[in-house]
Amino acid sequence: MRLTTGQVETFRRDGCVLVPDAVDRDDVARVLEAVDRLQASPSKHGANVTKADKPGEYFLDRYLYPTHPDFEAFVTDLNLAAVAAEATGSDNVRLYFDQVFVKEPGTEEQFSWHQDRPFWAVDGEQICSTWLALTSADAAGSALEFVRGSHLWGVDYRPEYPAMKGADPEEAESHLWDGIADHLRAYDQVVVDFEDFPDTYEIVSFPVEPGDVVLFDYRVMHRSRGNSAAHRRAAVSWRWLGDDAAWAPTVGSDPIITQADTSLSPGDLITDNDTFPLIFSAR
Numbered sequence: 261m262r263l264t265t266g267q268v269e270t271f272r273r274d275g276c277v278l279v280p281d282a283v284d285r286d287d288v289a290r291v292l293e294a295v296d297r298l299q300a301s302p303s304k305h306g307a308n309v310t311k312a313d314k315p316g317e318y319f320l321d322r323y324l325y326p327t328h329p330d331f332e333a334f335v336t337d338l339n340l341a342a343v344a345a346e347a348t349g350s351d352n353v354r355l356y357f358d359q360v361f362v363k364e365p366g367t368e369e370q371f372s373w374h375q376d377r378p379f380w381a382v383d384g385e386q387i388c389s390t391w392l393a394l395t396s397a398d399a400a401g402s403a404l405e406f407v408r409g410s411h412l413w414g415v416d417y418r419p420e421y422p423a424m425k426g427a428d429p430e431e432a433e434s435h436l437w438d439g440i441a442d443h444l445r446a447y448d449q450v451v452v453d454f455e456d457f458p459d460t461y462e463i464v465s466f467p468v469e470p471g472d473v474v475l476f477d478y479r480v481m482h483r484s485r486g487n488s489a490a491h492r493r494a495a496v497s498w499r500w501l502g503d504d505a506a507w508a509p510t511v512g513s514d515p516i517i518t519q520a521d522t523s524l525s526p527g528d529l530i531t532d533n534d535t536f537p538l539i540f541s542a543r
């Protein structure tokens with residue numbers, strides 16, 4: 261077992277849980293070196309989303325394991341698919357994609373309140389992320405914050421894209437990919453500043469040390485604020501698909517994997533080993 265019974269219960273009740281020391285320091289150092297190399301030479305999906313006249317740098321990149329052998333090795337070496345299996349109660353766990361998030365000191369850009377589900381082309385209840393801290397961080401230093409229990413609200417909110425808080429649909433589409441404007445218009449519910457309603461919403465934040473993992477449901481509301489700490493904040497998220505994950509493409513969802521990349525039909529349970537590799541199996 262990688263998780264305690266209490267951690268599994270917390271994950272299912274709150275939609276998020278801290279798993280301290282989930283990855284050892286040698287592996288953290290390997291991942292951080294790979295992130296440094298990536299920041300110097302991003303993939304076709306990578307970018308610094310901080311505007312030229314703003315301080316710091318919010319660097320994002322994703323879907324690295326198919327093209328970067330170091331990231332391919334992390335998928336199995338860190339054993340985080342087993343954590344996702346325990347958390348979601350799945351016999352089999354597949355990888356959807358990996359994603360890098362770096363905020364240099366002074367970065368003002370937020371990734372404001374959002375759920376991951378509306379960005380993605382999958383559906384189900386056994387889908388989660390393992391966000392590995394490569395540096396220490398507290399909330400002022402851009403640690404993740406969550407609205408406790410929001411994964412169970414049964415509501416999908418209009419997605420907010422990194423560093424694009426409140427962007428209108430056309431503006432979002434001009435910066436990102438085709439279809440986003442229609443995608444955004446499809447959601448009636450718009451996020452509010454949950455922290456302004458402490459009697460209604462409980463916000464939990466996880467200060468982290470290198471090697472800690474924050475495990476969270478893809479439906480839970482979460483954010484990262486700017487980095488006002490004196491040091492860099494770096495993390496990698498792996499996105500895991502458990503037993504009930506189904507293929508659910510929609511116009512404007514993240515184009516890293518589209519209908520052209522899979523033999524699955526919408527609604528099919530995910531079984532396509534070429535596009536969604538099976539990383540953990542209990543059998």
Ligand SMILES: O=C(O)CCC(=O)C(=O)O
Pocket residue numbers: 361371376389391482483484495497
């Ligand atoms: O680390 C960040 O800045 C954002 C991470 C996030 O939203 C995620 O992993 O889903």
